[in-house]
Amino acid sequence: xxxxxxxxxxxxxxxxxxxxxxxxxxxxxxxxxxxxxxxxxxxxxxxxxxxxxxxxxxxxxxxxxxxxxxxxxxxxxxxxxxxxxxxxxxxxxxxxxxxxxxxxxxxxxxxxxxxxxxxxxxxxxxxxxxxxxxxxxxxxxxxxxxxxxxxxxxxxxxxxxxxxxxxxxxxxxxxxxxxxxxxxxxxxxxxxxxxxxxxxxxxxxxxxxxxxxxxxxxxxxxxxxxxxxxxxxxxxxxxxxxxxxxxxxxxxxxxxxxxxxxxxxxxxxxxxxxxxxxxxxxxxxxxxxxxxxxxxxxxxxxxxxxxxxxxxxxxxxxxxxxxxxxxxxxxxxxxxxxxxxxxxxxxxxxxx
Amino acid sequence: xxxxxxxxxxxxxxxxxxxxxxxxxxxxxxxxxxxxxxxxxxxxxxxxxxxxxxxxxxxxxxxxxxxxxxxxxxxxxxxxxxxxxxxxxxxxxxxxxxxxxxxxxxxxxxxxxxxxxxxxxxxxxxxxxxxxxxxxxxxxxxxxxxxxxxxxxxxxxxxxxxxxxxxxxxxxxxxxxxxxxxxxxxxxxxxxxxxxxxxxxxxxxxxxxxxxxxxxxxxxxxxxxxxxxxxxxxxxxxxxxxxxxxxxxxxxxxxxxxxxxxxxxxxxxxxxxxxxxxxxxxxxxxxxxxxxxxxxxxxxxxxxxxxxxxxxxxxxxxxxxxxxxxxxxxxxxxxxxxxxxxxxxxxxxxxx
DNA sequence: CGCAGCATTGGAAGCGCTTGCGGACCGGTG
DNA sequence: CACCGGTCCGCAAGCGCTTCCAATGCTGCG
Numbered sequence: 098x099x100x101x102x103x104x105x106x107x108x109x110x111x112x113x114x115x116x117x118x119x120x121x122x123x124x125x126x127x128x129x130x131x132x133x134x135x136x137x138x139x140x141x142x143x144x145x146x147x148x149x150x151x152x153x154x155x156x157x158x159x160x161x162x163x164x165x166x167x168x169x170x171x172x173x174x175x176x177x178x179x180x181x182x183x184x185x186x187x188x189x190x191x192x193x194x195x196x197x198x199x200x201x202x203x204x205x206x207x208x209x210x211x212x213x214x215x216x217x218x219x220x221x222x223x224x225x226x227x228x229x230x231x232x233x234x235x236x237x238x239x240x241x242x243x244x245x246x247x248x249x250x251x252x253x254x255x256x257x258x259x260x261x262x263x264x265x266x267x268x269x270x271x272x273x274x275x276x277x278x279x280x281x282x283x284x285x286x287x288x289x290x291x292x293x294x295x296x297x298x299x300x301x302x303x304x305x306x307x308x309x310x311x312x313x314x315x316x317x318x319x320x321x322x323x324x325x326x327x328x329x330x331x332x333x334x335x336x337x338x339x340x341x342x343x344x345x346x347x348x349x350x351x352x353x354x355x356x357x358x359x360x361x362x363x364x365x366x367x368x369x370x371x372x373x374x375x376x377x378x379x380x381x382x383x384x385x386x387x388x389x390x391x392x393x394x395x396x397x398x399x400x401x402x403x404x405x406x407x408x409x410x411x412x413x414x415x416x417x418x419x420x421x422x423x424x425x426x427x428x429x430x431x432x433x434x435x436x437x438x439x440x441x442x443x444x445x446x447x448x449x
Numbered sequence: 450x451x452x453x454x455x456x457x458x459x460x461x462x463x464x465x466x467x468x469x470x471x472x473x474x475x476x477x478x479x480x481x482x483x484x485x486x487x488x489x490x491x492x493x494x495x496x497x498x499x500x501x502x503x504x505x506x507x508x509x510x511x512x513x514x515x516x517x518x519x520x521x522x523x524x525x526x527x528x529x530x531x532x533x534x535x536x537x538x539x540x541x542x543x544x545x546x547x548x549x550x551x552x553x554x555x556x557x558x559x560x561x562x563x564x565x566x567x568x569x570x571x572x573x574x575x576x577x578x579x580x581x582x583x584x585x586x587x588x589x590x591x592x593x594x595x596x597x598x599x600x601x602x603x604x605x606x607x608x609x610x611x612x613x614x615x616x617x618x619x620x621x622x623x624x625x626x627x628x629x630x631x632x633x634x635x636x637x638x639x640x641x642x643x644x645x646x647x648x649x650x651x652x653x654x655x656x657x658x659x660x661x662x663x664x665x666x667x668x669x670x671x672x673x674x675x676x677x678x679x680x681x682x683x684x685x686x687x688x689x690x691x692x693x694x695x696x697x698x699x700x701x702x703x704x705x706x707x708x709x710x711x712x713x714x715x716x717x718x719x720x721x722x723x724x725x726x727x728x729x730x731x732x733x734x735x736x737x738x739x740x741x742x743x744x745x746x747x748x749x750x751x752x753x754x755x756x757x758x759x760x761x762x763x764x765x766x767x768x769x770x771x772x773x774x775x776x777x778x779x780x781x782x783x784x785x786x787x788x789x790x791x792x793x794x795x796x797x798x799x800x801x
Numbered sequence: 802c803g804c805a806g807c808a809t810t811g812g813a814a815g816c817g818c819t820t821g822c823g824g825a826c827c828g829g830t831g
Numbered sequence: 832c833a834c835c836g837g838t839c840c841g842c843a844a845g846c847g848c849t850t851c852c853a854a855t856g857c858t859g860c861g
Binding site (some may be wrong): 467468469479482483484485489511512514515516517518519521534773 | 815816818819820
């Protein structure tokens, strides 16, 4: 901390160039400089160029604080994520980050995982006065939370799911579920179990999409959905393992299982392996997501473009901030999902 | 946009209470209000209380922009992360977020994954003037990058690895590697392969830690490390699968393999399964991390407290910002790793 | 050739908060 | 009783940038 070496002046950070510096260097007033840099109309091209040059030369970066204080946007968007460490959310974040970066927006992360964290966020609203928009990652916003969010007075977009009152981009969970179920049914399965995950903290905007698909697909195939075949577990591999164990404990276990997601499915597979059952010969398993490790486990699944969902959401935010899509009805974009055949599904009671 | 209802002033979001409002309500000057709220000395207790009340009543939140503009800190810390979607980084982020939130600091995420992204970041330095500190997540900062970072003029902390010039918190990679290797050697393995991962983008502050452990452990056991047993692959399950395939292609394949991390190990396991080999009967595999899915695959591994590393780094940042640890030598905290025995390792050529 | 009309640009007023400076007051001291 | 050293508190000057308003200089049309 005592290295004010070179020429006595500290490194750049001590006093970054200000707009005034740029203006002076370009030989214009700060007002004009501001307009030039901000791409405002009514600035001569030559002037604009000169200012740009000066800014460049001085390595100028506007102080976001001052900009904001004076009425401009903050250039920041809050991202509310339940579980940053889970693959699904991580992908969403990556996509989002790419889009936001392209739009020159900063991503401020807020975790809203457990109930307390979540309550704390909506209560204290730490993002208040700090961002231009907020992106909600795959969780349903409750009525009261909706109000709190509204009090931020900024645009809101949902990624990784649908939401009634906000623009959103996600996949058709019910449709994805149908793809999985139809595959199983086409293979000839009649007794199909479902491992759903608990909706703690009201995760997933469309919590029942996949489960309802299970029910609907069965119904359409003329099979009465037996309630005992639907088990609900905590999210994760362990949950999936437990769920599978419960299913195996039934008088007549299913011949195939549709797991809410790949990690749950992987857990189910472990239980089967440990029980000495072969997959898919003895029991088929299918998940949703196309998690990278699902490929390693040769898990058949319904893939969804997660990163893409994040990216689109980011673009939506950027567009909104640019003033576009302002008056339009909240668009709900649905990206396509597709069945990925691997080796955990096969006709019942038959190898291959 | 046309609801300027009540007495001409917009709804709450449009005009949050300002310090002036608070001051007026408390019957003092803004200056005093500021001091009262800021816990400055020389403010009568009664006054302070009155201001506090007023602030409370008005649901006042200082405008961070104004605060900062007037000289305060930004209350934000930049987090540089290569791959947000990978489990390791996700965990790091979760831990970091928790610590920063506790310190009332916002987390601004910057991805520095691919070479271009990385160059872009260090070139444009989008975090400039926007944060009070930066946390580097598990990648080695190059010389020139170091300089750029320094030009930000803020504290820097490394999480998930070691770094010569910055305070850091991570694990002893070499030590972790030794734990894995020693386990294999104790089991009686002599011919042990290593699947290392490419250090693209100069990831991992201590890129050679685990590999050097492989070499050292072998040497200490009186075994000459055969170069053919060391294969380097791109990070990920597929890489691990390829690496294993290469190892199997050797004239004399190893009887055990130490994979750089769990995902790589999982890939190796798949190759073995597909080759019809049994794990661990025919070949033992061990990884590092204790990825949640490693448990599902019954993978033996060396666990490292990832989230904890993030948390500690966050605390370090907070402490630094509070002015503590200012003059101390950059501390390099090393958290403990531990061997987690599961079912992918056993004595060579012998089940169980 | 004169004037309206528009493109440009500068002046200046803040945005909301922190703080140096100094005034008003109070109790204590010589 | 005048004066000193504090304690409290208000004034006002910015922090760096945006934007309203007005001023300037041209251009083009009647």
